[in-house]
Amino acid sequence: xxxxxKRFAALxxxxxxxxxxxxxxxxxxxxxxxxxxxxRESTSYDPPLLFQPREVEITIEGRFDSCVDAAGExxxxxxxxxxxxxxxxNNLLDGFRDRRTFTWSTGESSVADIAGSTTAVAGQVxxxxxGTVVDGRYEGRSLIQVITLPQPDLLxxxxxxxxxxxxxxxxxxx
Numbered sequence: 001x002x003x004x005x006k007r008f009a010a011l012x013x014x015x016x017x018x019x020x021x022x023x024x025x026x027x028x029x030x031x032x033x034x035x036x037x038x039x040r041e042s043t044s045y046d047p048p049l050l051f052q053p054r055e056v057e058i059t060i061e062g063r064f065d066s067c068v069d070a071a072g073e074x075x076x077x078x079x080x081x082x083x084x085x086x087x088x089x090n091n092l093l094d095g096f097r098d099r100r101t102f103t104w105s106t107g108e109s110s111v112a113d114i115a116g117s118t119t120a121v122a123g124q125v126x127x128x129x130x131g132t133v134v135d136g137r138y139e140g141r142s143l144i145q146v147i148t149l150p151q152p153d154l155l156x157x158x159x160x161x162x163x164x165x166x167x168x169x170x171x172x173x174x
Contacts, residue, residue, distance in 0.1 A: 005014075034141055035173040037077060039064035040166060042148050045087075048161025049152065053088035058166035062147075062169055067105070074137075077171075100129075101129040104137060112134040112143055116130075124167070125149045138173050145171045 041062040049056060052169045064077040095117045114131035129145040149167035152158045156162045 025112045035066040035069040037064035038172040041169045042166040044164035048163045049089045050161045056087050074104045089152045108137040110138050145174045
């Protein structure tokens with residue numbers, strides 16, 4: 001009887017140790033951000049957007065006024081692009097694929113293949129870009145950029161048209 005109590009006590013102690021090892025085992029950590037930036041993006045439409053879709057030249061200018069990277073070298077950056085799109089006020093939420101070049105405060109650049117999707121949330125248009133840096137500084141790194149712009153003014157879409165919008169953006173590379 002004493003032997004079976006000892007055996008039970010040993011098994012119970014072993015089970016407690018095994019359970020505590022499972023509870024205290026570190027979970028796989030998310031990759032640390034290699035670069036984190038905050039800034040503003042301005043988008044302009046020429047001719048202005050109306051409800052009726054038409055060919056529109058879209059010009060994007062983005063600036064990161066605050067960046068922190070693991071090496072402590074990049075403190076800011078910028079990007080810009082222009083393209084023509086068949087668009088109107090009510091179809092700005094379509095998904096897309098593109099290539100974006102970021103120029104850093106060090107004078108270096110990063111070229112990224114990106115895919116984007118946009119949603120309207122609480123009076124704002126939120127675009128999320130994901131992708132991979134394919135050339136330049138941070139090559140091979142993953143990125144996520146979130147851009148938040150005010151939702152188009154419906155009255156402008158019915159009359160003179162929406163000429164542009166400015167909002168905030170964040171960028172994270174891992």
